Amino acid sequence: MTEQHALVWEGGTVVAVRPVTVPESRPGWVAVDVAFAGICGSDLHIADGKHIRAQPGQVLGHEFVGHLAEPYGDLPVGQPMFVNPTVHCGVCEACLAGRTNVCHTLTLVGIDYPGGVAPRTVVPGYGIYSLPADVDLVAAALIEPLAVAVRAVRRSGLALGDRAHVVGAGPVGCLVGLLSTAAGATVTVSEPSASRRKYAAELGLTIVDSPDDLGHGADVVFDASGHTSVAGELPRWLRTAGTAVIVGAYHPGLHGVDLLSVMFGEITIIGTRIYQRSDIEAAIELVTTGRFDAHRLISKVFRLGEAVAAIDSLRRGEGMKVLIEPGQPRGT
Ligand SMILES: [Zn+2]
Ligand SMILES: [Zn+2]
Known part of the structure; x- marks a missing residue:
């Protein structure tokens, strides 16, 4: 699989679902088959041409869950997982103090690297969190926010x-x-x-x-x-x-x-800026135990082919959290 359809910001205020090259893995990163990706205010900023870092051609989506597309450590192909989309440098003063969420050069999958509104993407191995085998992945898509x-x-x-x-x-x-x-x-x-x-x-x-x-x-x-x-x-x-x-x-x-x-x-x-490991672990616990009903916040799940309509509905102020389901077979 070298090409796939994805939600792309083309520049200006134009977004499109079109073929892109499937991102290749890199050392320390792992390929993920995306099950559901949330659209958030940052995505709308990018889609409206207002994000300070994003470049035209960017595949959107930093709030996503899915399955491992390749083994990673002891984790097998197909392992359900949450992805922390942040990429930190590991050597700045903030990172050395354990505050990787405020890394001086923090970047994100979905803003600086190909994102998750696509059937497959690649993410840093240190950012993946295993989810239970029977996890409700629609609810799990709310773990990031x-x-x-x-x-x-x-x-x-x-x-x-x-x-x-x-x-x-x-x-x-x-x-x-x-x-x-x-x-x-x-x-x-x-x-x-x-x-x-x-x-x-x-x-x-x-x-x-x-x-x-x-x-x-x-x-x-x-x-x-x-x-x-x-x-x-x-x-x-x-x-x-x-x-x-x-x-x-x-x-x-x-x-x-x-x-x-x-x-x-x-x-x-x-x-307060995004999250640290302990915040993610708390969010995973709240969602996977059902103590927090994530479905109440999810107003609609769109297919990938409807992703532009999903963006437009958010631009009109409709709904709350909307998800995109890239929806292609796993392990291809
Ligand atoms: Zn977000
Ligand atoms: Zn850093």
Whole structure:
């Protein structure tokens, strides 16, 4: 198999499903047959020509699960697995300190290397996690964004009985809200899109419109929006000495925050970036034991041939997490 169909960003705002060369393995990497790949905000950034690193011709998809297409160590062909799509250098100060998720030259499968909206791709061997033989791979496709949310909630220091507010009710915002609820917080969510507000409400999350609706500030505000208009509002969502957690990726550049209110209120602002091994392990545990019902967040599964329609539906703000099923035979 030297060619396969894949979802490709062609440049500008054009995406297409078209033939590409099947990526070849490289030392330390392993070939994977993709079962399901999620589409996320980063993919839409790329598809809209707004991602700072992606180059035209990029095969999309960094949220995927599948089966080993070749043996790896003791793992046989066909082993179900989750893939951590990040590629770290191993030698920078962050990597040497064990913080590979903030490697100074971090890159991703699906942004810098051929991604998972394709029947087959290759991934670093250190990034694969075995899943149970009977795993529900549709649910498992949510492990990647769930691991993002696990890390965000862990980084926040959220405690039982706290009040948490989430700005942005996309998949990660909703996951952060649901995990915060599970962690014993009282959670509110704000979101401008009517369809996303409706979806979040159906997930059991309480929607508010502005900080004035809270009555008093939250202990923790999660910014899952990455939108510059939100940055200036963050202190207003918080009580004195509250914590703002930046979860969503902002465009490069400066975004205004009222630093006097940060200083007067002794507010803490922290960042959280993707996940570390322990966050992924927690997300795998939550999904594979059924303690977290991933299906509630998955609004639709599209075939590969419908992937452009899937992107367009997300551009229109429809649904929540959508998956693509590349759908070609394994082991070819
Ligand atoms: Zn993503
Ligand atoms: Zn590094």
